Amino acid sequence: MKYAIRLSLPLAAALLLAGCGASPEERLARAEQAYAAHNYSAARVDLASVIQEAPENAKALELLARTYIDLSDPVSAGSMLERLGRLGKLPADAAILQGNVDLMLGRYDKALAAVEGDGSAEAYRVRAIAHIGLGDTAKAGEAFAAGEKAPGSKGRFLADYASFQLENGNLAEARRLAELAAAEKPRPLNSYLTSADLLATDNRLDKALTIFEAGLKAYPESRAALLGKIRVLDALGKNEAVRPLVTKALADNPGDLDLAYFDARLDALDGKWQVVRDKLQPRESVLEQQPQANALYARALLELGQGEQARARLTSQLLREPDNRQVRLLLGKAELSLGDASDAVETLEPFAGLPDATNEELSLLAKAYKAAGRPDAAAVAQKAREAAGARIVSQLASADKAIRNRDWQTAIGDYEAILRQTDGNNVLVLNNLAFAYTRVGDQAKALTFAEKALRLAPDNASVMDTAGWLLHSTGKDRKRGLALLEQAARKAPDNATIASHLAQARKG
Template sequence: MKNLARALLASALTLALTACGLSPEERMDRAETAFAENRFSVARLDLASVLQENANDTGALALMARTQLQLGDGEGAASTLARLENLGALPEDHAALMAEANLLRENFEAALALGERLQSAEGRRIEALAHIGLADPRAAQAAFEAGLSLPGDKARLQSDYALFMLQAGDADAAQRLATAALRASPTGLDPLLASARIAQARGALPGALGFFQQAARTWPESRGALLGQVGILGDLGRLEEARPLVSDMARRTPGDPEVLYLQARLFAEDGDWTAVRQTLQPIEGRDDARQQLLYSRALVELDLTEQALPRLGALLRRSPANAEVRRMLARAQLATSDGAAAFETIRPLAISARGTSQDVALYRTAARQAGRADQASTAMAQASPAERLATLLAEGDSALREENWRAAIDAYEQLRSWTGNSNAMVLNNLAFAHSRAGNTADAVQIAETALGLAPENASVMDTLGWLLVESGRDRSRGLLLLERAANAAPDNAVIARHLAEAKGG
């Protein structure tokens, strides 16, 4: 919140100038409108102007407390509510407001005491969240369950309970609760974010993106909605759509660790490892595995391997199943001529079904450096290539169904690294994934290779034909390919639609 306050300083000065000449009543009206439109930072600025002229305006103080809660400012809200108490003008729901403020301040004991006094669904929600803060999940679940049968709006309780159940590993229960919350409050921030996170956890990335986008439209200042959008766009490989969102967030909340991480991710995609390191240096001690891995990779890429080794070692001890951490540590160990350590690090991954061709290459290099080439050859001979390829194929096909283009590209590229350009359907699916991710040039080139291998395959002709039409590269040839595909597969609805749209365009 300190970062947000600094970011809003310039806006505050601007609005202060534009507010000149407005009466306190007009400013109050404008604040109420901004609050109703979920533009809470704007509302806070007008309310501050009103209170500067009359510090005891109880209407402005009450709205200020609610605004501060929406902005995550628990300390400010508690202070404002105390002023209202001194004036004898506490709102009817002051106990719920103060309990929420205490949750934000991480004063869980005080929040729990207030929540227990509220005989409503909202009271049980506050009680449950306080129990979570106090590391008592059993009591938290009991409070959530109790709240479901009490009066009052249950959308926020159902949303928080949904995320609790998702964390507990019961995705089906989480989905039921989120659906109920969204039904009760279709535009509520909590139901939208809960639905997005559950869809994300289930691999339904386009659906998750839709929920995050809806939340951002309705709640334009929601950090969770904006961060969620950017994260999903990155996972889908739609980085150009993510860039303006990250830039906007960096302007609004400079220094926010999550935003710095997202900026660094974009620099990494561009191969600018110096920028990655410089961006993450101010928060290099932050306990975030994603950030630590990215920072460590920047150090490796910049030949600062000795600095990366302790970080990567700690990450692997915490997450021994993390393949990316394992291969990055092996790279760093090889760079420092510690082949024996690299051999032991990469071996479990290289001989597993999850191992990539790059992992195998690292394994063989480490084995040679450690004088254990014969051992590596024996282990690789015993590994099942069929199992490895089947795993990759299943991952790629699943990613296509879920429209997770980045994951699909990764899986099919790995298959391609094992099989070369010998499988037309692998290449066809890879071309399709690249096209959906916006990599049109790569998609066309790969689709051409697939067509060379299977010139009469309807799906292959459709992929290339539609690419040529959709991109405008060669409409006449694309139309011809689509006509041939439709003749070869007359019952294929997708091909028929592509042909109809191509003719109509």
């Protein structure tokens, strides 16, 4: 009995094109090459066209099952496996393939059943992830530990084991496993993702970005690697690099909520709240599936004076995510904007018991107390000021340590956080931030902060040196840069760094 494949119109058109001029054997060979290059969409088209002509071609059916798994389409993958089963031509690792299908469909008990009796590392990987899905991390840990000693390919297993250790805070073990996974040939996609996540955890964002980019080069259709790259660029503040990536990806995948969130977030950073609302409003019914997008949409509503709508959306989200501090803060703001001080107090009061409560959280709570006529409003406001001061001292210490350790991204993160929590005019912070940005190669941002520091402290030798050297080294204004370096040298004649910069600037 022959089985027909139901096709969407775009895929049907692609199949017609795929079949033009090439024999089934040529298309199968082409699909094998595309699959090896991780171009799964191209492989799918050729394989589907082959199967359309030869429904019992087991080689094509098997490769298409693997392709669908790599495309995260478990339903279609399962269908291919069923057809292979009816033909009596299941591959040797059919249990692993079926286990992966069941994992993607959330059928964790079936995944465990599928690999029962299989002693390979990949089978232990399926078991471990199934136990995680069932909420049993202890059994997951046991499966991972047993799998490391099991035979067979271990690349994907090691990467997932590293992620498991990372999630459980065992960073040293996670790094060990990630290094082993990265050494596997060919390197699996999840190895790139895990290595990048570990680097991001260490705040080594530039290196994390490099790994995500390498993953995208090896796996050009990977949504996970693309989103990882976008998140790191966003964390680095490189919005000009994020926008074209998001625009192109969203055009190819208009229903992707993660991409829709980043698209709207770029406008939020520019204060374009009406644009944010207009972009997210058509997705209102599904925004709850993406908590960040839902909170951003609620904030846009709040910024546009639609407090009731914002409150309704945030109330629902906070019930689902009671530990989400951003949502709690936004809901408190919405309630205060509507004049509901007592509700705001009830929403915001959990911040009072948090040892790491921020100045913003405690200040809003103090405002709610005052609006509600609470006598302890002044005490909470004082606590907010003390928390802000302690946090800034801690961040300054962290940033200074990062500078000494040449951990530029940590320094940048800490210094920028200090600027956000203060009036943004601390000359030392601005100057050090300019220096840190030079070390990560972002001369434009470095010069922006250096110029601001210079405006605030035009007679400070270190500030003149930073700005002068940047003006010279970037070529933006060499004449002014040289003049600043000469002034700095006169004010601090014993400063070796300033003297070195001046000597180099004089050479042109």
